[in-house]
Amino acid sequence: MSACSLLAQGLVAGYGERTILYDVNLSVPAGQTTAIVGANACGKSTLLRVLSRLLTPSQGSVLLEGNAIHQLPTRHLAQQLGFLPQSPIAPEGISVLELVSRGRHPHQGLFKRWSSADEVAVADALAATHLSELAERHMDELSGGQRQRVWIAMALAQQTKVLLLDEPTTFLDINHQIDVLDLLTDLNRQRGTTIVMVLHELNLAARYADQLVAMANGKVYAAGPPGEILTEQMVREVFGLESRVIEDPVTGKPMMIPIGRHGGIHTANAPCSQHKKAPCFG
Amino acid sequence: MNQPPLNAISHFRHIRRANTQHRVRIMAVLFACLLAGVLLTLMLGQSFTPLTTVLRILGGAEVPGAGFTVRELRLPRAVVSVLVGACFGLGGIAFQTMLRNPLASPDIIGISTGASTGAVFAIVVLSLSGPAVSMVAIAAGLGVALLIYTLSWRQGVTGGRLILIGIGLAAMLQSITAYLLMRAPSWTLQEALRWLTGSVNGVQLDQALPLLIALLLFGGLLLSRHRDLETLRMGDDLAAGLGVRLAVTRVIVVITAVALVAFATAVSGPVAFVAFLSGPIAARLMGRNGSLLMPAALVGALLVLLGDYAGQFLLPARYPVGIVTGVLGAPYLLYLILRDNKTRGSL
Numbered sequence: 001m002s003a004c005s006l007l008a009q010g011l012v013a014g015y016g017e018r019t020i021l022y023d024v025n026l027s028v029p030a031g032q033t034t035a036i037v038g039a040n041a042c043g044k045s046t047l048l049r050v051l052s053r054l055l056t057p058s059q060g061s062v063l064l065e066g067n068a069i070h071q072l073p074t075r076h077l078a079q080q081l082g083f084l085p086q087s088p089i090a091p092e093g094i095s096v097l098e099l100v101s102r103g104r105h106p107h108q109g110l111f112k113r114w115s116s117a118d119e120v121a122v123a124d125a126l127a128a129t130h131l132s133e134l135a136e137r138h139m140d141e142l143s144g145g146q147r148q149r150v151w152i153a154m155a156l157a158q159q160t161k162v163l164l165l166d167e168p169t170t171f172l173d174i175n176h177q178i179d180v181l182d183l184l185t186d187l188n189r190q191r192g193t194t195i196v197m198v199l200h201e202l203n204l205a206a207r208y209a210d211q212l213v214a215m216a217n218g219k220v221y222a223a224g225p226p227g228e229i230l231t232e233q234m235v236r237e238v239f240g241l242e243s244r245v246i247e248d249p250v251t252g253k254p255m256m257i258p259i260g261r262h263g264g265i266h267t268a269n270a271p272c273s274q275h276k277k278a279p280c281f282g
Numbered sequence: 283m284n285q286p287p288l289n290a291i292s293h294f295r296h297i298r299r300a301n302t303q304h305r306v307r308i309m310a311v312l313f314a315c316l317l318a319g320v321l322l323t324l325m326l327g328q329s330f331t332p333l334t335t336v337l338r339i340l341g342g343a344e345v346p347g348a349g350f351t352v353r354e355l356r357l358p359r360a361v362v363s364v365l366v367g368a369c370f371g372l373g374g375i376a377f378q379t380m381l382r383n384p385l386a387s388p389d390i391i392g393i394s395t396g397a398s399t400g401a402v403f404a405i406v407v408l409s410l411s412g413p414a415v416s417m418v419a420i421a422a423g424l425g426v427a428l429l430i431y432t433l434s435w436r437q438g439v440t441g442g443r444l445i446l447i448g449i450g451l452a453a454m455l456q457s458i459t460a461y462l463l464m465r466a467p468s469w470t471l472q473e474a475l476r477w478l479t480g481s482v483n484g485v486q487l488d489q490a491l492p493l494l495i496a497l498l499l500f501g502g503l504l505l506s507r508h509r510d511l512e513t514l515r516m517g518d519d520l521a522a523g524l525g526v527r528l529a530v531t532r533v534i535v536v537i538t539a540v541a542l543v544a545f546a547t548a549v550s551g552p553v554a555f556v557a558f559l560s561g562p563i564a565a566r567l568m569g570r571n572g573s574l575l576m577p578a579a580l581v582g583a584l585l586v587l588l589g590d591y592a593g594q595f596l597l598p599a600r601y602p603v604g605i606v607t608g609v610l611g612a613p614y615l616l617y618l619i620l621r622d623n624k625t626r627g628s629l
């Protein structure tokens with residue numbers, strides 16, 4: 001059993017009068033990858049914002065290696081815990097190198113100049129994300145996949161033990177999604193970085209996570225190894241979806257196949273695959 | 283994820299150095315232009331004074347005729363223009379950067395207007411003068427900033443709402459200033475124009491000292507936060523995640539920027555659009571990899587200095603500097619509003 005990195009106890013949080021999280025308990029094992037899944041608006045982003053101290057819970061606490069994060073000095077916390085929001089804003093006209101260098105902000109003081117440790121960390125982050133060649137480009141000149149890699153490079157340059165990412169693969173093509181998740185897995189395996197990410201895609205979450213957390217209605221529905229958590233019953237109760245869960249032939253992890261209202265019509269569609277000349281639809 | 287090759291590190295170091303050199307070079311050019319501008323405005327005017335004479339006068343020599351013109355008329359004007367412009371430039375870029383929108387400049391969202399209303403109120407109603415006027419102007423500027431913030435608060439403040447409310451407040455404050463000016467019928471048109479559009483007519487050298495102190499004190503404090511301010515450009519969430527203390531940074535930026543703008547306004551009135559234009563011009567010149575505080579201060583100083591000179595001597599009639607900068611700024615304002623209808627604007 002690995003030590004616990006982040007521990008959330010009895011979290012209640014929301015915006016103004018509106019409560020979004022009800023009594024969330026979560027333990028994030030150190031050095032592992034945790035993926036949070038759940039239906040839209042169930043509170044995944046809110047939970048990540050509380051874990052990264054952007055939002056103060058009205059009840060409960062978050063411990064980072066045993067210390068309450070709401071009592072840590074801001075800079076100190078930023079040296080240990082990185083956070084990448086769902087759709088970060090790239091300032092206009094900023095270069096890749098400059099943006100990635102911002103990741104060093106928590107390591108720089110009022111009078112501390114740019115150091116060789118900063119240089120190494122930035123070069124390292126750019127190399128790991130295959131961006132070294134693009135260092136001088138402006139953010140507005142990059143593709144969506146490249147831009148997402150720049151954000152991750154910035155988080156890498158921060159060199160934190162824990163990294164929280166809110167939907168790092170949304171809006172990316174499937175090949176770029178895999179790219180980003182492979183990159184995060186490298187980071188986790190080679191540096192032991194603890195990763196907590198919200199993922200949209202259930203099968204990718206099951207494939208890449210050591211721990212899968214299913215959320216529903218502002219609570220943790222279940223948390224544990226993907227093999228135990230990703231079940232047909234969970235998909236029904238968390239997503240309200242009928243599905244079949246089979247073994248992924250590539251990884252051996254569970255894989256969810258949605259049934260949907262038209263799931264059973266493969267017989268009706270059968271002529272399609274044989275009718276090679278005529279198109280199926282109009 | 284191995285160690286990056288050493289040549290990559292030195293390559294990035296090279297890029298970084300080149301960027302720094304580029305920035306330093308442009309700031310040096312701006313500074314040289316400012317120095318040349320000051321000397322030129324000391325030499326040129328109704329009459330021509332040769333550079334050697336100007337330097338002798340600055341050195342303390344008594345030169346009949348030219349001595350009075352340079353020391354009493356041209357020098358105070360040049361020095362105050364530079365200081366006022368630098369204050370407006372800094373105040374403008376601080377707000378624009380913090381709120382991530384060029385329209386969020388203190389002269390657009392009513393903070394300069396508020397400071398001006400405060401100054402006029404202090405002079406006309408309270409019969410104050412000197413530093414006391416600056417204090418009332420600062421209080422009014424901070425009051426307006428607080429009012430805008432409170433009025434636009436609805437579970438957080440969004441830039442768009444804040445700007446619209448600020449523009450509305452600016453219009454209201456402008457009419458209050460006009461009303462107060464009408465209660466002071468002994469005032470000349472020139473004096474009234476100062477508080478409506480900004481002017482450095484008839485300024486004295488002793489008005490420069492408080493400005494200089496304000497610039498060093500508040501400008502210095504603002505400059506010490508330049509890294510936090512740059513990180514804020516990435517959005518509040520990311521900045522907080524990178525260790526920026528949002529509340530502290532915002533309070534420092536607002537107080538220093540409002541103080542800079544208010545001190546300047548208490549002397550020259552709200553010189554139109556200098557705060558608004560300086561940052562974007564600096565961004566055009568410098569690119570956006572690095573802080574714009576210093577460059578915007580230099581651009582602001584140049585704008586007021588040259589705008590005032592143009593208003594005095596290059597145009598068919600004599601205009602206060604605020605009318606010249608107003609004419610420069612208005613098209614850019616229109617452009618931004620039109621552009622913002624299509625895309626979300628930032629600097």
Ligand SMILES: Nc1ncnc2c1ncn2[C@@H]1O[C@H](COP(=O)(O)OP(=O)(O)O)[C@@H](O)[C@H]1O
Pocket residue numbers: 015020038039040041042043044045046047437
């Ligand atoms: N800043 C906010 N202010 C008010 N309500 C919010 C805010 N952010 C999110 N919400 C609400 O909180 C609920 C949960 O949102 P979120 O945590 O973003 O869900 P998820 O990430 O799971 O889709 C949603 O109903 C959303 O409308």
Ligand SMILES: [Mg+2]
Pocket residue numbers: 044045046086166
């Ligand atoms: Mg979300």
